[in-house]
Amino acid sequence: MEAVKGFLAPLGLNTNSIQDTLKLVVIGGTVETARRASISAWNGFVDSFYLTAHFSQEDYPYDWQALCLDRLMHWLSKQPAWGRSREFEITTRSVGRNQLNQSTTGDLDEEEMDEEDENELDHGRRKRKVAFMPSPDTTHTIYYRGHWLKITRTRRYQDYGHYSALKISVVARNNDILKRLVLEAKREYEKDAEHRVHIFMADTTYACWRWNGARQKRPMNSIVLEPAVKEMLLADCRDFLRSEDWYAERGIPFRRGYLLHGVPGSGKTSLIHSLAGELGLDIYVVSLSSKGMSDNTLTTLMGNVPSRCILLLEDLDAAFTRGISRDSTSTGAPTAPTKAAAEANDGSTLSLSGLLNSLDGVAAAEGRLLFATTNHIERLDPALSRPGRMDVWVNFSNASKWQAEGIFKCFFPSRPSPTSPPSSPSSPDEASTSDASQKNPPGSRRKASAHAVPVLEEAEIAQLAKRFADTIPEGEMSVASLQGYLLKNKTRPRECVEEVSEWVQQEREARARLKREKEEVRQSARRPFLLTKRA
């Protein structure tokens, strides 16, 4: 103090008042430091009684963690106490279906909260489900089975985007309460997910699976294919899933491969999704031509699929025909690119032998159903498509007249004609009991009113479908393109049939024009090469 006095005296300042201020600052600082220290000591003391579980999307194995986190968030969103949180994040990216419930919406009734059916349209715009989640980085306390749980949601940012984490702490003698909570969340989530198929995508950067969401199951009867083909595939898959012992007794690897090949837009992927829903399996999707795909990455990915799932290899030919697609003189014969060439293209170093090893190797999961799709079966190496790797082949072609009739009926709802006998199959589709519901799918009346579709009599729809099919040339257009046309006319069944021949004509002209343009590009690409040769 004397030193301070000596320093201030020559400046002519009132040393007493400055001294008092300094004393106050020192005392205040000391009290605040002591307060903070005691709070953190108390927190540390209290925390030592807590059991804490961390759930993060960042760690491996991602798929389990992500699902676990998703299940917990879904469960939490239904807890009344969580719903009373005072700090909210409002999101339209729901973390699960049917989350917007009484607990999260407090005392407001459904109408006030505008609880939307995701399928409803409002002036042409899709209404999105609003979810209320307690905001990240705040701690919430909820009472669960005689215990107080402290729950903290966090969100962190990494190079590859943000990820969520959840910390749950509880004062308890052992971790039974946390196990019970995870199990309960799992059960509830699974009950909720009964109508959905979970999709996982391969992440080539981290050689792991990323949960990509869950899709509504697609009914088999919405896929317009010969009923025999659908039934054969479904029966084959079911039989395989039941035959683990049979395979073990004979020493055959417990795997089965299906090769779906044919023209684009013919229903290959849709059928796989539908089968997954029917069998209750998740789908793990790998695109072999993805950037950064290598032999090691693929082997790691294959080794980490669960035993009962559908593994989908999309565009099987694409990874090994990069050279072909660029070379206009190619005959389409199978080739495997050199590693150097592939690397120069997009960093992919996947080789054919690498793919074969990852399909057959010891790391490859047992019990998985492998589905591969390709538009160019002729480009596949025979080693890839041989039985043992691809046991069942199904060819998908452009729409037949029968399919055109079927998809028309799928689009337009009908009501029974007063005169028609109750069960008189008038189309090949109706002959199959499994496909009979296609004629008047559940909920079609509700959807009809949503889109203002005139609901015509069964007999008239059958007649229109027949006329529509008669105009569609056999095997010339894909089912996807027919679907596109029907979508444009989804409220005009009669006009749709009147105008279909004009549309067919336009489609033919458009295709001829595209072919001509492609040919011109091909010719101009070859010209400099021919000139160089002549020179």
Ligand SMILES: Nc1ncnc2c1ncn2[C@@H]1O[C@H](COP(=O)(O)OP(=O)(O)OP(=O)(O)O)[C@@H](O)[C@H]1O
């Ligand atoms: N046979 C079919 N029955 C019902 N819908 C179909 C059928 N074929 C195609 N579609 C419809 O066309 C669209 C494309 O189908 P999908 O993706 O299954 O075809 P794909 O054969 O897998 O095509 P690609 O070979 O280009 O991947 C989907 O919206 C699907 O509903």
